[in-house]
Amino acid sequence: MKNIIHITDNNKHKIMADSGFIQGSTNESSRERMKKILSMAVLNELTERQRICIIDYYFNGKKQKExxxxxxxxxxxxxxxxxxxxxxxxxxxxxxxN
Structure with a gap:
């Protein structure tokens, strides 16, 4: 089970250092990298039906029934x-x- 960490002004520097966000890496760059990875995974790793369902549900806002x-x-x-x-x-x- 993962622990929930509440980020405050007092602990954010330590959390960022422990998470590897120092030395030029930012949350934004990490997020962009993960978007690219997941986009490629959606295109290359999912079945056709899984891809259609995920794209329609999350990106096109369709209901499961639709x-x-x-x-x-x-x-x-x-x-x-x-x-x-x-x-x-x-x-x-x-x-x-990680």
């Missing part, structure tokens, strides 16, 4: 595709976090 109707599948199947895709993306991202 995605299901467009694909001709049950909405619970769309939910499973989204869950499996998120798990796969989380797993891929975990290689780059």
């Amino acid at each position: 995605i299901a109707e467009n694909l001709g599948i049950d909405s619970s199947t769309v939910s499973r595709h989204i869950i499996k895709a998120r798990d796969k993306l989380r797993h891929i991202a975990s290689y780059y976090v």
